[in-house]
Amino acid sequence: MSAEIICVGTELLLGDILNSNSQFISQQLAYLGIPHYYQTVVGDNPERIKQAIKTATSRSEILIFTGGLGPTLDDLTCETIADFFGVPLVEKTEIIEDITKKFAQRGRVMSPSNRKQALIPQGAEILPNSTGTAPGIIWQPHPGLTILTFPGVPKEMQQMWLDTAVPFLKSQGWGQEVIYSQSLKFWGVSESALAEKVSSYLNLQNPTVAPYADKGGVRLRISAKAPDLNKAEELITPVAEQLRQIAGLDYYGSDNDTLASVVGQLLQKSATNLSVAESCSGGSLGKLITEIPGSSNYFWGGIIAYDNSVKVKCLGVNNDDLINLGAVSAKVAEQMAIGVKTSLQTTWGLSITGIAGPGGETETKPVGLVYIGLAGPENEVKSYECLFGNQRTRSLLQQLSASTALDKLRRSLLEKI
């Protein structure tokens, strides 16, 4: 028994809109434990919609449609489904009444074209739309096949799903088993290296473990199928614990954790605070830190020292070192870190200087070369050389620099606590 999503709309085939409906329904099906192996997108064309229905009915028992329920001529989903199963459409007076009432609430009169939305296949139930005018249907055209239709507008579709489809699917025995996932997040290790380290876990059946590359980091998703959330967590917890042990310090958090939120927690735990000095990252590090609510508790601020004059004036970087070693050097990174820590009077000072490209590389310093400086509580200073490669975009190099700087601070904080 499995479900299949069929999204109807030429605007999807033209790339005018992003298909967020299929993501929402996918998450909901996973949560209810309903297996789901295929999704199809098809345009507003009756013959092709019928072909999609034919393929889908050959392999799935629940068909979930979105889109094509509107009042205009190119909205064909409902009549095409009825036609495919050879069933006439009937007009539902309760739909007409509902649409008339909604128009009246907005001080308008129902357009004649909206009458079309009151036609549903004979034998189908109305799937009410509390916010918009387009209702859906719940229909079993024959035993063992269930059809649900939703409008394409995401907010309407989601409300209808939660209000009516979920209780209906639960009444059919679904949701007795849930699929629950937890993500473990890692930094400073490649996807392939981590996958090799944990290779024996990648063949597990319940929970399953799957690796994903994740914006410069790596994620391991652990998914369990169980009668309820608690049982799923019982399956996941020991595996998560083992994976964390194998990964060691490369593991930084789970699910909604970010490097910035984890660093924030560690700073608060150690009652220390932070300032930053940014050259090539230009504010990206400050942005990541201050995206976390409550970051004012531990983040004092920073200096964006983009021009060398600012490095000298606001951070006390030695002008001779700038000339002799260059702004992109370990020593300048260290001076920037100690400079901002001193100037803003914080426990930690974290700095970034590098070549974000395009251009700016020299014979010895390629695009993607970044130095991170870290000054600590006792004014001890360290620096780290990173080679992010010259094939990445400027914006990605800035983000990688900022994330890696946070990761270096995280590791130092863990040593101190």
Next chain:
Amino acid sequence: MSAEIICVGTELLLGDILNSNSQFISQQLAYLGIPHYYQTVVGDNPERIKQAIKTATSRSEILIFTGGLGPTLDDLTCETIADFFGVPLVEKTEIIEDITKKFAQRGRVMSPSNRKQALIPQGAEILPNSTGTAPGIIWQPHPGLTILTFPGVPKEMQQMWLDTAVPFLKSQGWGQEVIYSQSLKFWGVSESALAEKVSSYLNLQNPTVAPYADKGGVRLRISAKAPDLNKAEELITPVAEQLRQIAGLDYYGSDNDTLASVVGQLLQKSATNLSVAESCSGGSLGKLITEIPGSSNYFWGGIIAYDNSVKVKCLGVNNDDLINLGAVSAKVAEQMAIGVKTSLQTTWGLSITGIAGPGGETETKPVGLVYIGLAGPENEVKSYECLFGNQRTRSLLQQLSASTALDKLRRSLLEKI
């Protein structure tokens, strides 16, 4: 003749990620004038991938795959395609060399599991991946059927599409009739207000004009269908010109222009330079500015004055004003702007102070209240009060503050030039 998109990945079926790849490819197919009637999503399962191929080959002549090209065991796209057509995989030494080189550039050694990425079906051509390790293929397993594969990582896929797939498809005779679009971008006007101003243009047939809300701004997309790019541009240019005139100063740029790139051009044109002082935006403004290559020509740097002590110490903000008026006030915004301009010795000083939430609001100052300060060439100072509303996320409020600050500077620069 039509193309079909097949996205492979269990993470899509679980709703872990949004399928942005199919939107990108859809737009590109529309641009090339290649008909496209179906999209399929299928998990990392060889039997189901084969079923999707079977269905797709029965109705489409170009199959475009994304996902499942990685180095791990659940990446099965390439070998499953080969298996479906009964063709062996062969190892390509040039792929091994390319991957080894990319690892070396990042100071790493290639993992043994990456060898898998060098296997492609006998007879297929390599579709090179300039940024990542997973190459794709271009393959005609039999006359009248073309297969293209791409990795799932959007940035890699897009680059490969533009670099190799587009020239290949054009060499096959596609792109004879193009659909070409130009986007005009606006800030400081709502989508509905702009749509009303230009309402008579929204019914045009060729080019068409469609409004979109765009991260706090608005976009008008003008699309023309024509035998070639020049002819399409001839249709678009006069309409674009009229729309720009109607919108006046709310129009800021086209297509890949951003507020930051436009401000950068205006600063260079006026031979002036800029520094920033950021409180609630925490680095977001610096980040937007420095994402533009060459921004070091006009951007000196900034102070992230998150804590009030930094506002006093590094920006010379009056402590009494902080106590009596609060950090979120017009006067403090003005002092921050003049403070950073003076300290970093730039022509312009731009500042942001506000309440990004959640929490932090007072009886008179709601979440979403932001003051922008702007100090100009003659040390004249202005400030702007913005109410972005308390329903938006912290991160969106930070981004809106930074973009609006750039827009205020843009309007002032236009007055001077």
